[in-house]
Amino acid sequence: MIYIGAWHKTGINIIKKVFRMYKEKVPEFDFKFKDKLEQGFNHHIIENAKAVLCIRNPYETIMSGMRYHQITKEKWYKRPQEEYNGLSYQEHICNINSIEEKILFEMKNTAFLTINAMYNLIKDCTEYEIYSKTNIPYNINKNIIFLKIEQFWTQQERINIVNNITSHIPIIDKTIMTDCIEICGRKKYNKTHLGFNYTYQDYFTDSLYEEFDNLFPSDVFDVLGYLRK
Template sequence: MLAPGAGLSAAGARIPHLHRHGHFRTHEGGRRMSARFLCIGTHHKTGTIWMRKVFRAIQRDQDIPFMQCYRAKRLADAAETGPQIIVNWSSSFPRELMDMDHARFLHIIRDPRDVLLSGMRYHRIAPLGNEKFLREKRDEWDGKNYQDHLNALPDDLARLMFEMEHKHDKTVQEMLKWPYGHPRAADVKYEDLIEDEDCSQFRGILEDFAIEGLDIDRAVQCYWDLSLFGGLKKDSDREERVQLHVSSGAKAQWVTKLPREIAEPYADRYGDALKALGYAENDDWVAQCRPMADIAA
């Protein structure tokens, strides 16, 4: 199990499920807050490619500066006026940025059980140039890199255990580390966004953020155009990299695809994380998972 307190926010409170509309708009006394930085944070296999394409499209469409920011010194390159899109694909924004009154944060998490399944599948076939950690060779893997070692394992049970103990563990710890309840952040579940077919949640977040100079209608159009429920609904409309990442955008894939042999040790190791992130009330979910032999059949 995780150490006591794991899965709690820095303030010690349970992680809230969703953002609250309207709580970004005013200072004490009712004066409207000024926001310029639109910051997007994801985690591995929680919609990163999706968000990257959406916000790159917004950048091009509205000519808004775009940059990645993992260290405070990068902020020196941010636009001094007007809107700025800032991304961090591990949601590890520097504290200096998190403390800025004019920064707003869209933070996306996903059911870790689905992250495990998606990650293992993708890491078997991912181009090595896209993921540095996949190229890393270790003596403990007989000199193989992550991908080659993963593929050399005898079956999916072994591959899922390996994934869980390595890249997946880092991803879960990143999700738990985020400062949930931050006053200028919208914490959103991937599962809700993937069903946001009328774009009302995405629009509501942008309206709450009230980023100066951002055309919300055009931004929402980019979001719809590049979503699996919208412009990318047909497989033929998805470019090769999107197809590599996406086998299915459905939520709760673990119910039918996570073997009981993996679910049991997963609950021991990450049961507290699932509870803290709002994906399970207890470990009863394990009983929904079928043995690997039944899944294979």
């Protein structure tokens, strides 16, 4: 089985569109999309499969979530919550006055879960062997690759994505995948930010950086492969 996936606000739309387009061109290609990787997606599944997962800079994951949750039509974010005095997540974040406080709220809530979920899976698979169902140490590095959503932003990085995917899953046709990546990679599927660039530098204050450092593991950027600030 081939699994394709991403966490909330880390590239679900782009990676799903790429592989759906590929399947339209190659109908016999089969894959399963996982959009809730923190639920039921574990190392024992990866052991007998190939996985391609999309990740994102933690700072920008927070920014994207902060914008998205103010306009989303997803039912969960519109459901009244006791902890917000009967308001929904969306109503609560919309009612926060300052951008800084909105970012802080997102950082402590949905983005907190997302970033830690990315971190935990990647740290486990890159630093440790796991015990398989047969209780034999098994390294899952050969079964899983991580793409960065930022790689879709430039032509050279899109070429690198194609090379990584086709090396990882040799049955994928390189020419067809190149076309899919180029077509999808040039588009933005995020209504809240149309640019191919980071936005957190414009809004993160010193206190937000400090709060981030207090909330998340000290090696989160090293594990995910990003630079701080």
